[in-house]
Amino acid sequence: MVSRTIPVQAFDLVVIGGTGDLARRKILPALFKRFCAGQMSDDCRLIGAARRDLDAAQYRDFVRDALREFAGELALNEASVAGFCAHVDYVAIDARGDMGWQKLSDLVATGEAQDAVRAFYFSVGPSLFSDIAERLERFGLTDSDSRVVVEKPFGRDLETAQALNAQLAQYFDEGQIYRIDHYLGKETVQNLMAVRFGNMLFEPLWNAQYIDHIQITVAESVGVEGRGEYYERAGAMRDMVQNHLMQLLCLIAMEPPAHFDPDAVRDEKLKVIRALDGVQPHHIVRGQYTASDGALSYREDVGNERSKTESFIALKCHLNNWRWAGTPFYLRTGKRLSHRDSEITVVFKDTPHSIFGPEAGRHRNELTIQLQPNEGITLGVTIKEPGPGGMRLVDVPLDMSFAEALGPAADAPDAYERLIMDVIRGNQTLFMRNDEVEAAWAWTDPIIHGWEARGDAPKPYDAYSAGPDDAALMMRRDGRDWKGLEK
């Protein structure tokens, strides 16, 4: 099922790197699903542009294969696939040379819709951004309303991120640049904002006075999956914490923006990042998976037997502001963990006094925002265990998952579908602004420099486990437990 909506305005989406892995697995299926939902009008086009020497018919075959593999049941409908492919074109280009650019420019100029939005998805490594931006301008492909979409990694430290921002700023205004973090496109992440700011119930309690701590886990069971070369240079801190976990932290911790508009939301997120305190070395646990349960070790996966790159990180941090002073935030992410599980848990404090006596036990409200593998929000509340025999308390989940309550309306598009449509609509709310990305690196860099200077080696952990024991110990020392992964 896909949610049905009215078409957005006509657009040309040019996917530079349209034959790559990201295009195949995410971009093409996402656009196809929006086509099936009726959101692409007849004059919309998807133009693949990449190094491979293909003609349009060969690229359509490539698209068909990608949809069969990654677009699920919808791709079984031959008529839908054929209908979508009628929107598809292709031009072979060289991002570093002039080959193909004039042809691409001519093709874009011949669109049926005069006022079609032009969006250029840079689905290539960041080292090509500047070359591509320069050619887009030189060959007259862009105007002041054109948009560019860029993927992570956005730099590997503050300096490289600033350089990338400066390169893009030579050719585009900030309002034209869409830095994707697909976690922000998830329905539940936006629902988190709806829950926080659309209800009277939560916001008055949303501070250090009532919240004991907040934890964010993004666990993957996969290893480095053929991306070893990139990962070896990045590690979990750069690959996940600087962007995805940081973005989730921002949405959880930010002040209510005055309006739900791009700059109002991003201003508040930026304040969160700037309020982050440095992290003490003993509040960081880095890990690296070892061979176990049929899986190779990280070092075998990346082909470097002396690697000190972390495939796991857990850390405790604090925000220096009135709302959160004294409330720790625990972040944890890693590869080859026991299962795929992304969730945010807000753990409220104990009631100030228990009228039920010590035998009733300690009960705390927990708000769990589950992002992967399923999306949903659950509030744990304490009630009386039914039956005679005195007042025994038990925690039950108050399930705020939308599927049952909302029926088909809850059948949300996936993150890439939403984000690509937001690009066409010109809505930057769910995209990272230049100053946010730079502030996130400014916080991340000293942490990385710290462990590099100390020569810290990551702690080994078994593949398909919950990570290094030290991560659990860090929590236990604080009298707390990690939620989720260990269940």
Ligand code: NAD
């Ligand atoms: P890929 O290597 O599979 O594809 C790269 C694409 O760029 C190909 O289409 C290739 O033809 C094209 N290309 C490379 N050099 C070119 C040149 N000189 N001229 C013209 N075209 C050229 O890479 P990918 O996995 O699709 O990743 C693309 C970007 O997205 C990278 O920055 C990556 O870090 C990022 N990303 C990828 C994923 C993923 O799931 N694959 C997830 C998040 C971010």
